[in-house]
Each structure stands twice: as C-alpha cells, then as structure tokens.
Amino acid sequence: MPQTVSIPLPNSQSAIVLAGYQEENLKVLSRQTGAVVVLRGQELFISGEADQIALCRQLVKSLDSLWSQGxxxxxxxxxxxxxxLDTQRQDDLQSLQRDILARNRRxxxxxxxxxxQRQYIKAVQTHDLTFCIGPAGTGxxxxxxxxxVQAFLANQYERLILTRPAVEAGEKLGFLPGDLQQKVNPYLRPLYDALYEFxxxxxxxxxMERGVIEVAPIAYMRGRTLNNAFIILDEAQNTTPxxxxxxxxxxxxRSRMVVTGDLTQTDLAPQQSSGLAVAQKILHHVEGIAFCNLTQVDVVRHPLVQRIVAAYEHQDTP
Known part of the structure; x- marks a missing residue:
C-alpha cells in the first residue's frame, strides 16, 4: 500500500542544493527509485511503495555529507x-565526496x-603518461x-603545455580571418576556458608571453624535447598516427603527459586512421602507461548530453 514519509532538512540552503536547479535532482531521485519526491519548504516528502521509499531514503542519506553542508x-x-548502493561501495562513495581536488577562482x-573519474585522477597522479578515452561531457x-594547473601552481613543473590538432569539424581554416595563430585559436578555446577557471x-x-604557459596546435611541438612540463593533448582522436x-x-x-580524446568524434578523413586508436592498440600493455575509459555514465554536463551519447551509441551498435 502506498505511503508517505518525510525527511526534515536543517536549513533552506540544504533544501535548495538537494532539490537542484528547477528541482532536477528530485526528478532524478524519482526516476531512480520509482518514488514520488516533493519538497515543501525545508521538508522532503517521499511517497510510494515501501521498497521505493526505502531506496529513496538511502539515496538521500548517502548524499547527506553534501546537502547538509549546502x-x-x-x-x-x-x-x-x-x-x-547497488555495488556495496558506500565507503568509497563517502571518500569520493570528501576528496576535494581543487577550488576554482570563485x-x-x-x-x-x-x-x-576518480580512477582517472589517480592514474594521472601516479603515471607519467595517461590516456583518457570517453564521450563528450565526461570531464x-x-x-x-x-x-x-594545480601541479604548476605548486611549482612541480616549470611549464604548462596545452595542445590539440587543428582539424576542421566541417569548416575550413583558410576561410577564417586572421593569421595562423588567430585561425587556430577557436580550436584551443576549451583549453583556455579551463585555465581561466583557476x-x-x-x-x-x-x-604566455614568457612561454611558461603554452597553448598551441600540435604542429608546434615537432622537433622539441619537453622537459619539466605538464603536457595535455586534447582531441587526440584527430591526430594522425x-x-x-x-x-x-x-x-x-621530469614531465607528465595526459592524452584525451573521444574515438566516436573523429574529424579526420574517412580513410585516415586515428592516432589515438592506433596508440591504444600499440601501447595498451606498455608498462608505465595508464589507459582510462570513461563512458556515458560519467557524463557530468547537462542531463541531455548523457541521453544524446547513449542514443548515438545505440545507433552505432551493429
């Protein structure tokens, strides 16, 4: 028989963060448990069958260390x-919620x-070369x-080098205004955005004027030896082997490199092999190199992004 229970929240801020933007979190809780979840003031009401309510209460409780602190x-x-909850990893969850990687300028x-994502972070911290492959929005x-940036600001490295291939996704570089640097800047925008956070x-x-931080197309790396630097290669699926x-x-x-890419979003010519795919095949078992694979479950952008990724993955399945 359907029933209703309530969970009192300590303050209005807790209620706001638990509900989420436009009460999106309450909708997710409802979809995950089958219960009806409603917030009235500083009290959370959960309605449904006993097992649905129990699961919803467990979920809310497992997030307590977040919402209770706003x-x-x-x-x-x-x-x-x-x-x-499904895999009996509650202790790991608490650790995940406690571990603060950094704070941005705000x-x-x-x-x-x-x-x-946590495995990815640990891999980067413990390997000189890490590959991370996954769909859009996985971080x-x-x-x-x-x-x-954290390692650079802690003086662990003298330089920070961010690079990516300047491969067109439907546009042609020659038709863009400006010199070569101005033409490739749009391709490097995501890397600039990450820097501005910190x-x-x-x-x-x-x-950048002093060459301490370098944001450049991959072609600029030829013939160099990158010592004492933290290097990120982004959009690696668009490199050639x-x-x-x-x-x-x-x-x-004394350098560290992270290579990131999404093999489902290659902008290379159809007959051209992806350097990321080739590297994954050749280097997968090389000692000292870490490979991390993120999936649609790890998407942390707008909820639609995960559904879009899932739809494309389903369409591509033979």
Missing part, C-alpha cells in the same frame, strides 16, 4: 550514489563526480587541466 549536488552525484570545489579535458586572465597573458608518435616522443625528463 554543497551543490547534481545528477552525476545521485547516479554515483545509486551505483554505490571558491567552488572541484572533485571527481564518478568512480571512473576528460577539464580534470586534466585542473591537475595540470588563473586570472591577466596573469595567464603574462605567463605520425602526429601522435611525434608528440609522445617529445616527453622529456
């Missing part, structure tokens, strides 16, 4: 909590949202940039 909660947090906490580039724009400009080999062999002493 920390933002989103769909990824709820899905990870559900995964933890003081917002940056942390892994999923267990695979591949952002988390790599966070780790790079370093004042004026300071970034100064560091020769470009990938060239960059990987630039890795110098």
């Amino acid at each position: 920390k933002p909660i989103d769909r990824a947090d709820i899905l990870t909590a559900r995964q933890a 003081g917002e906490e940056i942390r892994a949202k999923t267990f695979r 591949k580039t952002f988390l790599a940039a966070v780790l790079a 370093i004042e724009p004026e300071k970034i400009a100064s560091l 020769a470009q990938m080999k060239m960059l990987l062999t630039r890795l110098g002493f």
Whole structure:
C-alpha cells in the first residue's frame, strides 16, 4: 500500500542544493527509485511503495555529507550514489565526496563526480603518461587541466603545455580571418576556458608571453624535447598516427603527459586512421602507461548530453 514519509532538512540552503536547479535532482531521485519526491519548504516528502521509499531514503542519506553542508549536488552525484548502493561501495562513495581536488577562482570545489573519474585522477597522479578515452561531457579535458594547473601552481613543473590538432569539424581554416595563430585559436578555446577557471586572465597573458604557459596546435611541438612540463593533448582522436608518435616522443625528463580524446568524434578523413586508436592498440600493455575509459555514465554536463551519447551509441551498435 502506498505511503508517505518525510525527511526534515536543517536549513533552506540544504533544501535548495538537494532539490537542484528547477528541482532536477528530485526528478532524478524519482526516476531512480520509482518514488514520488516533493519538497515543501525545508521538508522532503517521499511517497510510494515501501521498497521505493526505502531506496529513496538511502539515496538521500548517502548524499547527506553534501546537502547538509549546502554543497551543490547534481545528477552525476545521485547516479554515483545509486551505483554505490547497488555495488556495496558506500565507503568509497563517502571518500569520493570528501576528496576535494581543487577550488576554482570563485571558491567552488572541484572533485571527481564518478568512480571512473576518480580512477582517472589517480592514474594521472601516479603515471607519467595517461590516456583518457570517453564521450563528450565526461570531464576528460577539464580534470586534466585542473591537475595540470594545480601541479604548476605548486611549482612541480616549470611549464604548462596545452595542445590539440587543428582539424576542421566541417569548416575550413583558410576561410577564417586572421593569421595562423588567430585561425587556430577557436580550436584551443576549451583549453583556455579551463585555465581561466583557476588563473586570472591577466596573469595567464603574462605567463604566455614568457612561454611558461603554452597553448598551441600540435604542429608546434615537432622537433622539441619537453622537459619539466605538464603536457595535455586534447582531441587526440584527430591526430594522425605520425602526429601522435611525434608528440609522445617529445616527453622529456621530469614531465607528465595526459592524452584525451573521444574515438566516436573523429574529424579526420574517412580513410585516415586515428592516432589515438592506433596508440591504444600499440601501447595498451606498455608498462608505465595508464589507459582510462570513461563512458556515458560519467557524463557530468547537462542531463541531455548523457541521453544524446547513449542514443548515438545505440545507433552505432551493429
């Protein structure tokens, strides 16, 4: 027989973060448990069958360390909590919620949202070369940039190098205005955006003028040895095998490199092999190299992104 229970929340801020933007979190809780979840003031009402209510209460309780302190909660947090309940990993979940990777310029906490993201972070911290492969919205580039900036600001590396191939996704570089640097800047925009989360724009400009931070197309890396640097290669699926080999062999002493990409979004010509796919095949068992694979479960952007990724994966399945 359907019943209703309530959970009192300590303050209005807890209610706000638990509900989420436009009460999206309550909708996710409802979809995950089958219960009807309604917030009235500072009290959460859960209605449904006994097992639905029990599961919903468990989920809410597993997020207590976040909402009780007014920390933002989103769909990824709820899905990870559900995964933890299903796999008996509640202790791992608590650790995941406690581990703060960094704080951006606005003081917002940056942390892994999923267990695979946490594995990715640990891999980068313990390997000189890490590959991360996964769909859009899984935090591949952002988390790599966070780790790079934190290590750079802690003086662990002298330089921060962010690079990606300037491959057109439907446009032609020749028709864009400006010189070569201005033409490729749109392709490097996501890397700039990650930097701006942690370093004042004026300071970034100064560091770039001094060559301490370098954001450049992969072609600029040829013939160099990158010592004492943290290097990120983004959009690696758009490298050719020769470009990938060239960059990987630039890795110098006291340096660390992270290679990120999505093999489902290759903009190369149909007959051209992806350097990322070739590297995954050749280097998968090489000692000292970490490979991390993120999936649609790890998408931490707008909820629609995960559904879009899932739809495309379904369409591509033979």
